[in-house]
Amino acid sequence: MTTNQGLKVSNDEESLKAGVRGPTLMEDFHFREKITHFDHERIPERVVHARGYAAHGEFELYESMTEYTRAGFLQKAGTKTPVFTRFSNVVGSSGSSDTVRDVRGFAVKFYTEEGNYDLVGNNIPVFFIQDALKFPDLIHAVKPEPHNEMPQAASAHDTFWDFVANNQESAHMIMWHMSDRTIPKNFRVMEGFGVHTFRFVNAEGVARFVKFHWKPLLGVHSLVWDEAQKIAGKDPDFQRRDLWESIENGDFAEYELGVQMINEADEFMFDFDILDATKIWPEEIVPVKIIGKLTLNRNVDNVFAETEQVAFHPGNLVPGIDFTNDPLLQGRLFSYIDTQLLRLGGPNFTEIPINRPICPFHNNQRNGFSRQSINVGQVSYHKNSLANNTPSTSTAKEGGFVHYAQKVEGRVIQARSESFKDHFSQARLFWNSMSPPEKQHIINAFSFEVGKVNDRNVRQQVVDMFAHVDFEMASIIADNLGVNRPTGQQSQVTASSPALSQANTRRVPQTLKVAVLIGNGFDVDEVESVVRTLRRYGVQFTIVAEKFGIIRSKDRFKVRVNETFLTTAPVLFDALYVVGGTAENQGKFNSDLIYFIDEAFKHYKPIGVATTGVPFFDASSAKAGPGIVFATNNADFSKMFVQAITQQRFWDRDIYQ
Numbered sequence: 001m002t003t004n005q006g007l008k009v010s011n012d013e014e015s016l017k018a019g020v021r022g023p024t025l026m027e028d029f030h031f032r033e034k035i036t037h038f039d040h041e042r043i044p045e046r047v048v049h050a051r052g053y054a055a056h057g058e059f060e061l062y063e064s065m066t067e068y069t070r071a072g073f074l075q076k077a078g079t080k081t082p083v084f085t086r087f088s089n090v091v092g093s094s095g096s097s098d099t100v101r102d103v104r105g106f107a108v109k110f111y112t113e114e115g116n117y118d119l120v121g122n123n124i125p126v127f128f129i130q131d132a133l134k135f136p137d138l139i140h141a142v143k144p145e146p147h148n149e150m151p152q153a154a155s156a157h158d159t160f161w162d163f164v165a166n167n168q169e170s171a172h173m174i175m176w177h178m179s180d181r182t183i184p185k186n187f188r189v190m191e192g193f194g195v196h197t198f199r200f201v202n203a204e205g206v207a208r209f210v211k212f213h214w215k216p217l218l219g220v221h222s223l224v225w226d227e228a229q230k231i232a233g234k235d236p237d238f239q240r241r242d243l244w245e246s247i248e249n250g251d252f253a254e255y256e257l258g259v260q261m262i263n264e265a266d267e268f269m270f271d272f273d274i275l276d277a278t279k280i281w282p283e284e285i286v287p288v289k290i291i292g293k294l295t296l297n298r299n300v301d302n303v304f305a306e307t308e309q310v311a312f313h314p315g316n317l318v319p320g321i322d323f324t325n326d327p328l329l330q331g332r333l334f335s336y337i338d339t340q341l342l343r344l345g346g347p348n349f350t351e352i353p354i355n356r357p358i359c360p361f362h363n364n365q366r367n368g369f370s371r372q373s374i375n376v377g378q379v380s381y382h383k384n385s386l387a388n389n390t391p392s393t394s395t396a397k398e399g400g401f402v403h404y405a406q407k408v409e410g411r412v413i414q415a416r417s418e419s420f421k422d423h424f425s426q427a428r429l430f431w432n433s434m435s436p437p438e439k440q441h442i443i444n445a446f447s448f449e450v451g452k453v454n455d456r457n458v459r460q461q462v463v464d465m466f467a468h469v470d471f472e473m474a475s476i477i478a479d480n481l482g483v484n485r486p487t488g489q490q491s492q493v494t495a496s497s498p499a500l501s502q503a504n505t506r507r508v509p510q511t512l513k514v515a516v517l518i519g520n521g522f523d524v525d526e527v528e529s530v531v532r533t534l535r536r537y538g539v540q541f542t543i544v545a546e547k548f549g550i551i552r553s554k555d556r557f558k559v560r561v562n563e564t565f566l567t568t569a570p571v572l573f574d575a576l577y578v579v580g581g582t583a584e585n586q587g588k589f590n591s592d593l594i595y596f597i598d599e600a601f602k603h604y605k606p607i608g609v610a611t612t613g614v615p616f617f618d619a620s621s622a623k624a625g626p627g628i629v630f631a632t633n634n635a636d637f638s639k640m641f642v643q644a645i646t647q648q649r650f651w652d653r654d655i656y657q
């Protein structure tokens with residue numbers, strides 16, 4: 001151990017004192033250096049997206065995109081680009097909980113040979129507002145209320161819903177916000193979207209409008225609300241733990257990159273404005289072309305140095321990708337560098353290792369707090385003759401970034417385009433696209449969130465607003481909230497977009513987690529064969545019992561316990577395998593095990609019941625039906641159980657029977 005000056009330290013236990021019971025001395029430089037550094041350990045958390053978690057990985061291109069863009073990392077199939085991806089919650093403080101109802105950030109930094117390219121997106125394809133000028137209002141409304149700093153990490157309060165009702169451009173985003181998308185199960189099973197319309201520009205200078213999508217290979221899956229709330233207490237780190245452990249286990253998070261493209265000539269062909277960030281381009285109208293894969297395969301070494309200090313900026317582009325006039329995007333281009341200057345203490349944050357490009361970089365920027373580079377030589381200006389006019393600029397051919405020569409005209413004006421004024425058609429398209437259980441979840445979410453609003457007038461305004469999306473939905477919510485049923489007209493849109501529903505997503509058994517609830521006296525042959533099948537399908541299992549140590553089968557076969565009924569919880573698993581044991585397991589064992597069954601049943605999860613597990617299942621409030629698989633007299637049990645696990649939720653289960 002040394003001081004920061006490199007001096008070897010002889011004592012790190014006692015400060016320097018005048019006598020063993022005397023006062024500490026000012027000359028104890030080691031004490032002062034250590035405490036001073038500690039006092040300065042915190043930096044301001046991000047004003048939004050404060051709670052985040054990140055991993056390293058790579059992006060591999062499937063096919064050349066030369067026809068559409070000259071971006072170097074999108075030219076040759078097979079090209080691999082290192083990336084750093086940070087997922088985040090928008091509203092909560094950095095110490096809040098993972099599973100709250102919130103939009104998730106999905107920010108990817110590509111370290112390309114042509115410089116860093118940042119795709120700073122979310123897990124929802126649209127946004128609350130259309131113009132960045134309104135961002136501080138949105139965030140003030142959704143953050144904890146200023147007079148009492150409550151509630152933490154939640155949108156279920158008066159100011160947020162007052163904002164919504166009085167800023168109706170939020171309608172489409174709110175439908176997504178009330179859907180299962182804002183309670184994703186973990187980062188590995190959520191989509192990502194660049195949200196804005198960007199431009200691809202090819203080597204000939206031909207541009208196309210483009211939207212970016214990340215599609216998880218494991219499909220899109222969510223928690224149920226009761227589960228999300230309980231996990232927030234049982235394991236506030238649930239989603240970061242999942243990412244960390246999956247990567248440690250070699251189960252890398254994988255997402256395909258898709259692009260939707262529209263020719264410049266077709267800009268006005270749609271019944272929405274393609275520059276409006278509150279609109280999607282339905283995939284059925286503009287197909288998503290899959291062009292590559294992101295694999296997150298390495299955890300960070302140090303969360304502060306990497307995850308906390310990473311600085312994203314939608315303005316970090318490479319040649320071949322450019323902006324559009326989306327007014328939300330334009331505003332973001334100012335905000336991100338500005339916020340990093342405060343958060344990271346000056347203009348040299350680009351020199352922090354996680355932010356540094358991997359390609360060489362040279363310019364005449366100098367000095368500032370915490371400068372790392374030692375720039376040599378006399379010259380720090382352009383143009384010059386003393387240094388042979390270096391660093392020199394590059395033409396487009398040499399790789400220089402040349403802004404797309406977009407034609408602009410018009411008057412200087414503070415106004416919203418008429419084409420941005422339809423707030424309800426796509427909100428209704430989203431509603432039309434939901435499956436019946438998804439619709440019910442949206443109604444439940446509205447009833448919960450607006451039910452937390454104290455002001456009756458705000459409740460009424462919200463109900464009246466969402467009657468424009470669906471009259472019946474708003475009426476049910478009104479009844480739940482105890483306000484008047486709405487009057488007014490719902491949108492006439494009848495179209496739907498199947499791609500928006502999670503009911504149509506991919507389902508695979510790999511990496512799903514099963515709790516094996518077990519006690520002494522189990523049947524080893526039966527359990528072994530099930531466990532073998534789970535392994536074969538990549539399903540993970542945890543042995544859960546009343547106490548740590550060893551559990552013994554009927555014929556004294558031993559199993560080591562991984563978790564106890566106390567240290568884990570049913571909400572932390574995707575499925576249960578109820579093994580139970582002999583009758584000697586009574587009292588607390590029985591009631592704990594039955595609690596696990598009741599919870600999993602209520603959360604629509606698969607439950608496999610071993611022969612010895614039947615009495616426990618019978619004693620619970622769960623009933624045989626969808627997703628409940630019994631081993632008794634069932635030669636195909638293991639297979640049927642894995643099928644049920646793969647299905648993940650059984651929405652047709654009647655949990656109120």
Ligand code: HDD
Nearest residue numbers: 046048049086105106107121122127132135195335336339
């Ligand atoms: Fe933002 C952070 C995504 C609109 C201003 N934003 C931030 C992060 C993500 C997004 C993922 C966290 C990055 C990280 O992990 O470090 N933001 C979005 C998306 C938006 C959006 C998808 C709309 C389509 N943001 C938006 C607007 C503004 C900002 C309109 C301001 C005018 N966002 C910021 C910020 C943050 C930020 C204040 C806080 C911390 C940071 O930038 O680095 O500048």
